[in-house]
Amino acid sequence: MSEAVRSRLTVTDHSRTSAGLLYIYPVVSRRAGGVSVGINLNTNNACNWRCIYCQVPDLVKGAPAPIDMDQLRRELLGFLEEVIHGDFLTTRVPAGARRLNDIALSGNGEPTSAKEFGEVINLIGEARDLAKVPERVKTVLITNGSLMHRVNVQRGVKQLARLNGEIWFKIDRATDSGIRVINNARVSMSRVREHLAAAARLCPTWIQTCLFALDGQGPDDRERQAYLDFVRECLRDGIALRGVLLYGLARQSFQPEASRLTPLPPEALESFAQHIRALGLDVKVTP
Numbered sequence: 001m002s003e004a005v006r007s008r009l010t011v012t013d014h015s016r017t018s019a020g021l022l023y024i025y026p027v028v029s030r031r032a033g034g035v036s037v038g039i040n041l042n043t044n045n046a047c048n049w050r051c052i053y054c055q056v057p058d059l060v061k062g063a064p065a066p067i068d069m070d071q072l073r074r075e076l077l078g079f080l081e082e083v084i085h086g087d088f089l090t091t092r093v094p095a096g097a098r099r100l101n102d103i104a105l106s107g108n109g110e111p112t113s114a115k116e117f118g119e120v121i122n123l124i125g126e127a128r129d130l131a132k133v134p135e136r137v138k139t140v141l142i143t144n145g146s147l148m149h150r151v152n153v154q155r156g157v158k159q160l161a162r163l164n165g166e167i168w169f170k171i172d173r174a175t176d177s178g179i180r181v182i183n184n185a186r187v188s189m190s191r192v193r194e195h196l197a198a199a200a201r202l203c204p205t206w207i208q209t210c211l212f213a214l215d216g217q218g219p220d221d222r223e224r225q226a227y228l229d230f231v232r233e234c235l236r237d238g239i240a241l242r243g244v245l246l247y248g249l250a251r252q253s254f255q256p257e258a259s260r261l262t263p264l265p266p267e268a269l270e271s272f273a274q275h276i277r278a279l280g281l282d283v284k285v286t287p
C-alpha cells in the first residue's frame with residue numbers, strides 16, 4: 001500500500017485516489033458507521049450519461065478503458081486483506097466507523113459499461129472468499145441501469161446476488177423529458193421500467209433518487225406525480241423493489257450546470273419520502 005494510505009481517512013474524503021491505488025478507494029461513511037471499499041472501473045472518467053449533479057471532474061462521454069484484471073485482483077485482494085486482517089481500520093479510520101460495510105462498484109462512470117463487468121463480479125466473489133470477508137458485508141452495484149438489457153450485465157448481476165448483492169438503480173425523474181434535463185440521457189420511461197424489472201428479477205434492487213432545485217425550482221407537481229405513478233405501477237405489476245434511497249445534493253457538482261443547482265430543504269425530501277412510503281415502500285432519506 002502506498003504512502004498516501006498512511007494519513008487518516010475522513011468522512012469527507014471521497015477521493016478515488018485516497019488509497020494511492022488505480023481501481024480501489026476506501027470511503028468512510030458516518031451515516032452508515034463504516035467503511036465502503038469502492039471499485040472504480042471508469043478510471044478515464046467516462047460515462048454514457050452526463051447527470052448535471054455529477055461529482056466526477058473532467059467527465060467525458062464513453063466507456064472505461066480495458067480493465068487490467070491482474071491489477072484489479074491484486075489491489076482488491078490486498079486491500080481487503082488490510083481491512084479484514086491488517087491494521088487499516090485502527091490506523092486509518094476514525095473511531096465509530098471501524099467496520100467494513102460493503103464493497104461497492106461505484107466509480108467515475110457507469111460500471112456496467114465495462115466489457116469485463118461479468119468477470120469483475122466473479123473476481124469480487126473470489127476476493128471475498130480469499131480474504132474471508134464476512135457474509136454480512138454487502139456487494140453493491142451503483143448503476144444508472146441503462147445497460148441492464150445486455151446479456152453480460154444480466155449475467156453479472158445474477159452472480160452479484162450471490163455475493164450478498166444489492167443494486168442501487170438511479171431514477172432521478174420519471175418522465176422522458178425530466179431524464180433528458182437531469183441525466184442528459186435519451187431513454188424512455190418504458191425502457192427504464194424494463195431495465196428496472198430485469199434488475200429486480202435478478203438481484204435485490206433499490207431505486208436511488210437525487211432531488212434538488214434547478215434554477216431555484218425543485219421538481220414540479222407533474223414530475224413528482226409521474227414519479228409516484230411510476231413507483232405505484234412498478235409495485236402493482238409485481239416488480240420486487242426493496243425501497244427508495246432518496247438523496248439531497250450533498251456534494252458539489254463538477255458539471256457546467258453546477259451554479260444552477262441548490263439543495264432542497266430536508267423537510268422537502270422528507271415530505272416526498274412520506275408520499276413514497278404511502279405506496280408501501282421503504283424509503284431512506286439522506287439530505
Ligand code: SF4
Pocket residue numbers: 047048049050051053054055056107108109110143144
Ligand atoms: S450516471 Fe453517475 S457517473 Fe454517470 S454522469 Fe450520472 S452521476 Fe455521473
